[in-house]
């Protein structure tokens with residue numbers, strides 16, 4: 001073990017020294033400074049990778065029946081002298097048997113060993129013998145490492161499960177499929193674990209995707225904070241974590257009523273915005289512009305030709321406007337040349353009629369004679385390039401273009417739709433008048449949560465596709481996404497390489513799809529692979545049994561999950577309305593006295609949070625509004641007033657299901673006694 005840590009320390013010192021050297025080296029000019037920056041950046045990442053792997057560097061070892069062995073760790077380490085690596089990265093093919101071998105398919109392994117380190121010392125060892133041989137003195141057969149991992153108390157941050165990934169999870173993490181992978185499963189079946197380890201695997205095994213970057217999307221900042229340590233602890237610091245709001249770069253100041261939010265999530269909003277935009281792209285009309293003393297006119301047909309060419313040449317309304325302007329100016333100079341040609345021809349014809357001389361021939365001959373050249377070109381030539389350049393800078397031309405094709409900001413487009421009842425009626429004909437009026441907003445109303453995907457859609461229509469795209473996108477709690485949010489995600493993943501994990505029984509109020517097919521078909525058709533996770537590693541069997549009826553109501557087709565854990569039966573305490581806070585305080589006190597150091601969570605209707613905070617409950621437990629409980633977990637959970645959670649928002653029974661399945665050990669429900 002110490003030799004591995006020595007090697008890690010050596011690699012770290014080398015990388016740190018190299019970075020210091022690079023940063024100190026003089027840079028001659030901007031080019032060299034840039035290269036220096038890149039080199040330093042690369043070394044900083046390497047240092048982060050090595051530092052991240054330090055904790056629990058080694059966690060496994062496999063021994064083959066022929067006596068050879070491999071150590072498995074968070075990263076690979078090898079020296080030049082040794083042929084075999086001293087430590088194999090868990091994602092390498094060689095590490096596969098560590099996760100996949102079973103006594104039925106031992107894959108030529110004799111033994112699988114799990115190690116647990118504290119600091120740099122091994123504090124526990126656990127062996128599984130896979131070839132049917134009897135244990136020797138060197139084998140330590142005892143409690144499984146999974147049991148140990150699961151019984152550890154929660155810290156409020158998720159940890160990597162790299163040492164104990166189970167076969168059904170590992171199969172998805174390591175899948176060679178590069179397209180869309182969907183993972184579904186009940187609460188606590190490891191969907192988040194799979195999603196994050198998959199992100200790490202993609203970075204290791206798919207270099208193209210790694211180069212383009214990996215993005216993990218989660219439902220809210222609280223959740224992202226909960227998972228934020230997992231990838232760095234796997235040596236991966238380069239993954240972007242974001243909510244949809246962060247992706248769009250919009251911070252909304254308000255929340256829509258649920259019906260409005262639901263409507264705003266529908267796909268027809270994308271068509272409505274695109275349709276409305278076309279009205280701002282020279283839908284009809286001719287174009288006249290003054291050039292010097294002349295008025296130059298382009299016909300409706302010429303404008304339409306420029307419009308079509310501009311839309312084909314550039315993506316996004318504003319970039320296409322620039323192309324449109326350039327094409328119009330070209331058409332203007334063409335028209336001037338044509339007009340000038342016509343005028344000269346007319347003069348020549350008039351002169352020939354009057355004098356009997358062909359001026360063209362005459363001037364051509366005279367010119368050639370003067371220059372001794374074969375073909376002098378036209379005599380009366382306008383400097384069309386200079387005229388074109390002037391026109392592009394001319395304020396009058398820009399005004400005339402603006403009238404046909406105005407520059408827009410994304411917010412202008414969204415407002416043009418949502419503040420105009422006629423536009424709503426025209427662009428969303430499938431909605432009822434009442435639904436249309438739910439969408440209507442005042443021009444100065446603040447942006448809402450549900451406006452974010454509309455603003456993002458508008459940004460892509462107005463300014464073109466997002467600048468930052470990714471080679472692979474992971475979406476957690478993916479059942480939460482509306483169709484408009486799916487469009488945001490897909491826009492950022494041109495290769496359509498995604499890992500999507502979720503559970504439709506846990507859907508929030510904005511979700512309208514009931515299954516993956518319905519959610520994904522508008523975006524990726526049927527091109528996705530669906531996997532099921534069947535075993536819960538969080539929620540105890542007792543808790544799962546207590547929510548069985550609820551599950552049957554909210555997701556009648558879903559098979560109940562079985563759990564690896566068992567614990568206390570969930571309890572219900574009833575109290576009068578004004579005794580609620582006291583009941584919570586007492587319950588938390590009892591739990592923290594009996595089990596000090598455990599992580600407790602109180603989950604309540606969103607409107608209760610301020611009352612609990614005011615009573616200092618946050619000192620004893622995390623207070624979580626039911627709308628933000630998805631994905632989180634605690635050792636002990638107190639669910640407050642289920643009726644209130646159910647009625648707080650549409651689909652409230654699903655919020656309650658989420659709340660009731662957050663505990664790893666103890667669940668207490670505090671209900672209000674009907675008066």
Ligand SMILES: Nc1ncnc2c1ncn2[C@@H]1O[C@H](COP(=O)(O)OP(=O)(O)OP(=O)(O)O)[C@@H](O)[C@H]1O
Nearest residue numbers: 161164165166187188189190191192193537538631
């Ligand atoms: N193979 C494993 N080894 C150790 N712990 C695991 C393993 N798989 C899952 N867990 C643990 O089980 C708990 C639940 O996992 P996770 O949060 O990934 O489940 P989930 O399916 O995403 O849950 P939810 O549906 O509630 O969002 C976590 O504490 C996780 O660390």
